[in-house]
Amino acid sequence: MCGICGYISKRSIALEQLREMNDTMYHRGPDDSGVEFYEMTGGRQVGFAQRRLSIMDLSALGHQPMHSANQRVSVVYNGEIYNYRELREELADYPFRSNCDTEVIIAAYLKWGITCVERFNGMFAIALFDRETNEVYLVRDRIGKKPLYYWYEDENLVFASELKPIMKYPGFTGRIERRVLSRYLFQQYINAPESIYQNVYKLEPGAVLRYAQGQIDTWKYWDVSKVYHAALQNLFKDYGEAKACLKEALKKSVKARMIADVPLGSFLSGGYDSSLVTAIAQECSDSPVKTFSIGFHEEKYNEAGYARAVADYLGTNHTELYIGEQDMFDLVESIPAYYDEPFADSSQIATMMVSRLAREQVTVALSGDGGDEFFCGYNIYQNVAQAQKLDALGALVYGVCRLPGLKQMHMADRLPFRVRVIAGNRDKESKTQFGAGNYPARARAMVRAYSSDPAAAQGAGNGTAVQEQPLPVHYPMESSYHVKDWQIRRMLLDMDTYLPGDILCKVDRASMKYSLETRCPILDTDVMELSYRIPHAYKYAGGDKKHILKDIAYDYIPKELLERPKVGFGVPLDKWLRGPLREQLMDYSSYDYLKRQDIFDAAYVSDMIRQYIRTGDAGPATGANYSKLTWSFFVFQQWYQAYHG
Numbered sequence: 001m002c003g004i005c006g007y008i009s010k011r012s013i014a015l016e017q018l019r020e021m022n023d024t025m026y027h028r029g030p031d032d033s034g035v036e037f038y039e040m041t042g043g044r045q046v047g048f049a050q051r052r053l054s055i056m057d058l059s060a061l062g063h064q065p066m067h068s069a070n071q072r073v074s075v076v077y078n079g080e081i082y083n084y085r086e087l088r089e090e091l092a093d094y095p096f097r098s099n100c101d102t103e104v105i106i107a108a109y110l111k112w113g114i115t116c117v118e119r120f121n122g123m124f125a126i127a128l129f130d131r132e133t134n135e136v137y138l139v140r141d142r143i144g145k146k147p148l149y150y151w152y153e154d155e156n157l158v159f160a161s162e163l164k165p166i167m168k169y170p171g172f173t174g175r176i177e178r179r180v181l182s183r184y185l186f187q188q189y190i191n192a193p194e195s196i197y198q199n200v201y202k203l204e205p206g207a208v209l210r211y212a213q214g215q216i217d218t219w220k221y222w223d224v225s226k227v228y229h230a231a232l233q234n235l236f237k238d239y240g241e242a243k244a245c246l247k248e249a250l251k252k253s254v255k256a257r258m259i260a261d262v263p264l265g266s267f268l269s270g271g272y273d274s275s276l277v278t279a280i281a282q283e284c285s286d287s288p289v290k291t292f293s294i295g296f297h298e299e300k301y302n303e304a305g306y307a308r309a310v311a312d313y314l315g316t317n318h319t320e321l322y323i324g325e326q327d328m329f330d331l332v333e334s335i336p337a338y339y340d341e342p343f344a345d346s347s348q349i350a351t352m353m354v355s356r357l358a359r360e361q362v363t364v365a366l367s368g369d370g371g372d373e374f375f376c377g378y379n380i381y382q383n384v385a386q387a388q389k390l391d392a393l394g395a396l397v398y399g400v401c402r403l404p405g406l407k408q409m410h411m412a413d414r415l416p417f418r419v420r421v422i423a424g425n426r427d428k429e430s431k432t433q434f435g436a437g438n439y440p441a442r443a444r445a446m447v448r449a450y451s452s453d454p455a456a457a458q459g460a461g462n463g464t465a466v467q468e469q470p471l472p473v474h475y476p477m478e479s480s481y482h483v484k485d486w487q488i489r490r491m492l493l494d495m496d497t498y499l500p501g502d503i504l505c506k507v508d509r510a511s512m513k514y515s516l517e518t519r520c521p522i523l524d525t526d527v528m529e530l531s532y533r534i535p536h537a538y539k540y541a542g543g544d545k546k547h548i549l550k551d552i553a554y555d556y557i558p559k560e561l562l563e564r565p566k567v568g569f570g571v572p573l574d575k576w577l578r579g580p581l582r583e584q585l586m587d588y589s590s591y592d593y594l595k596r597q598d599i600f601d602a603a604y605v606s607d608m609i610r611q612y613i614r615t616g617d618a619g620p621a622t623g624a625n626y627s628k629l630t631w632s633f634f635v636f637q638q639w640y641q642a643y644h645g
Helices: 015-023 084-090 101-119 163-168 178-187 224-234 239-256 272-284 304-314 325-329 332-338 348-359 371-375 379-401 404-408 417-424 439-446 486-496 498-512 525-533 547-554 573-577 582-588 591-597 602-615 627-644
Strands: 002-009 032-040 044-052 073-081 122-130 135-140 149-153 156-160 200-202 207-212 215-220 264-267 290-296 317-323 364-366 517-519
Touching: 002 015, 002 073, 002 122, 002 163, 015 032, 015 044, 015 163, 032 073, 044 073, 044 122, 073 101, 084 101, 101 122, 101 135, 101 207, 149 163, 156 163, 178 439, 178 627, 224 486, 224 525, 239 272, 239 525, 239 547, 264 272, 264 348, 272 304, 272 364, 272 371, 272 547, 290 304, 290 348, 304 317, 317 348, 325 348, 332 348, 332 498, 332 627, 348 498, 371 486, 371 525, 371 547, 379 417, 379 486, 439 602, 439 627, 486 498, 498 517, 573 627, 582 602, 582 627, 591 602, 602 627
Parallel strands: 264 290, 264 364, 290 317, 364 517
Antiparallel strands: 002 044, 002 156, 032 044, 073 122, 122 135, 135 207, 149 156, 149 200, 207 215
């Protein structure tokens, strides 16, 4: 686990400048660092750098950049290859010097070329320079556990695990990509391949980027939709067989993730996913597994008692920390420093707190991430199933409300909120993304209409400014899954967007803030691909979400300790924004400030925020819960002040 960065350019920079870029990620790797330059044909220079958090082979032999024995290949890499020992056996003819997985990456590339990544089971972001072919490759793991940004402009490529090193690169322009702002305000995160900056992208999960002779091309070696459809050809026909195979795959996955040369523990919320992962870890361990949970003094949010009951039953070495609202609030100011582009999922605060707690005792923590997306666990999936049943009726209501007389009477506006949502859900590309009242319209209205720089507008003729089209706030891609069942379609969409863009980003930044590595057994390659072979009826059985995963959990933990309504956690956004953050929010949304900033519609946003401060959230029945939209705006402004103020 670590942070990596580097560049390819005809313009050379000083070693100290590359070191400064690298050291912006000190928190990702406090144990060691390496900075090196290489010459590339064509007059280009390659710079590779890494900050190391030592997990495997703690000796100096694990130092990066690492080179092949014949000096052909150099690598910097962030992550873990869990099957590296098996791969090493296949690569026995290579003269290994270390016991770490980084050297296995090099040996695998020399034997199989860049297709070697298809053999890696793990979480990784890799940069590899091949002197023989004069190419640099960037690679990201299948589901996007490890981040990898790149800036490509004028044949120059700069890459990094976070945006901060790219911001430090000499000559970086840092022009904000306005096209993503409405979607960010609505979704609360920016999904790959976009980023907050123009010409800066996130390498997509399961993708490879090749740089050769000043040009780049990218392709997917693992694609959610393609892998899902391929697996349909080999569906399980027997529930017992599916359960047994999944259980065995999970045991193998957890066991592989317990290999470490540093202390290891597990997050434990008391829910199904973290409890199952912890139970299997305890079964594989010779001593009590260290488990960690946080509790809240507000009883309606507090699940610490459930986690403690599971820990007691399993016999783990459990640590819990009760936190108050002030403890959470104290972390708000640190958000821009570690989430270095706008990221407004407020559960990041709780994730930071449990990561800080765990890091006091361990360097690696297991988590239950991925269970909801791959096994149908979110409440939205239940809502999606109901919406599909009502879709034909919704189309009828929509058609009636558009009849000339009724349309003039604004009949649609008089319908109950839920009916309006179903009736208005007519876009075939976003059928499973309904709801949120007039959030989409508000998110779009908040961002100022703008045109691109006339000097940069190619093909417009006479330097005429070109009107930029913002990205739609929803993801217009559902037909690409070729799936009729809305539940399955939404699960696949979440695997492509919400899981890597929000959940995994949140956990990566929150844990690495404290130099803690998190490992997700449910996101093991074999587990993910096996899940696609499991019939959906085994996952969503008679309205029971995550049925087969729960069934396995009951083999380890009594049902009565797990079966309960999901409490969830929510930061008191409305209370904060209209209380201790009120003055800051007022400053961020003042008409004069917004006019100078020239990003948002000054009149609209200033009025909207002041109205929100007066009235607060109006209640779920109206769909006018604007604290989340306001929080997205606040986090953007907080980020803007940190990096552009």
